[in-house]
Amino acid sequence: xxxxxxxxxMFGCTRAVAEAVAAGLRDxxxxxxxxxxxxxxxxxxxxxxxxxxVIGAPTHMRGLSxxxxxxxxxxxxxxxxxxxxxxxxxxxxxxxxxxxAVFDTRGPGRFSGSxxxxxxxxxxxxxxxxxxxxxxxxxxxxxxxxxxxxxxxLDLARGWGRSLAVSTARSAPGHGRAVQPTP
Ligand SMILES: Cc1cc2nc3c(=O)[nH]c(=O)nc-3n(C[C@H](O)[C@H](O)[C@H](O)COP(=O)(O)O)c2cc1C
Numbered sequence: 220x221x222x223x224x225x226x227x228x229m230f231g232c233t234r235a236v237a238e239a240v241a242a243g244l245r246d247x248x249x250x251x252x253x254x255x256x257x258x259x260x261x262x263x264x265x266x267x268x269x270x271x272x273v274i275g276a277p278t279h280m281r282g283l284s285x286x287x288x289x290x291x292x293x294x295x296x297x298x299x300x301x302x303x304x305x306x307x308x309x310x311x312x313x314x315x316x317x318x319x320a321v322f323d324t325r326g327p328g329r330f331s332g333s334x335x336x337x338x339x340x341x342x343x344x345x346x347x348x349x350x351x352x353x354x355x356x357x358x359x360x361x362x363x364x365x366x367x368x369x370x371x372x373l374d375l376a377r378g379w380g381r382s383l384a385v386s387t388a389r390s391a392p393g394h395g396r397a398v399q400p401t402p
Contacts, residue, residue, distance in 0.1 A: 229297035243380020281332025295364030315346035
């Protein structure tokens with residue numbers, strides 16, 4: 220079974236979390252790769268063939284990035300691509316019934332908002348099958364506007380990936396079916 224982790228990242232935090240999630244998925248026995256959203260857009264076949272699609276994005280203005288928020292990130296030294304998760308997701312075909320899990324990176328605190336919850340809403344509308352609640356991973360904001368993954372979050376991300384792999388394998392067709400004795 221295979222999984223793909225598709226992410227968007229301005230300062231490298233969501234990329235690092237996505238790579239840790241992919242490592243956790245492999246720990247749990249799935250084939251898994253992390254692709255940034257531009258790579259994913261060029262490889263629809265790989266994305267759509269996978270048994271589990273995991274999507275991660277940085278929280279911008281309490282939701283998903285927009286051309287405007289990406290321009291703000293650029294002004295803080297990031298090098299975002301032109302494509303965000305929102306635009307990519309809107310153009311992705313065949314989501315009905317697909318197994319999907321979502322995460323985001325965000326600042327600490329109750330008022331941070333969540334890019335992941337926004338993706339969940341889009342996914343539910345497209346008829347995808349959300350296999351786990353959205354998972355947030357904390358970043359620390361530097362004074363110059365850049366961000367760093369908060370301590371311990373990459374270990375959490377790897378553990379989350381592993382648990383996703385285990386539950387995906389359990390829900391696969393044929394799991395737990397009694398083996399028929401050979402006559
Ligand atoms: C334009 C902009 C808006 C942001 N808005 C929020 C926000 O509303 N809530 C939040 O928790 N973090 C916010 N952040 C911080 C980002 O969540 C943080 O930079 C991101 O998680 C880092 O991940 P990345 O390195 O993958 O881009 C914002 C960052 C930028 C650049």
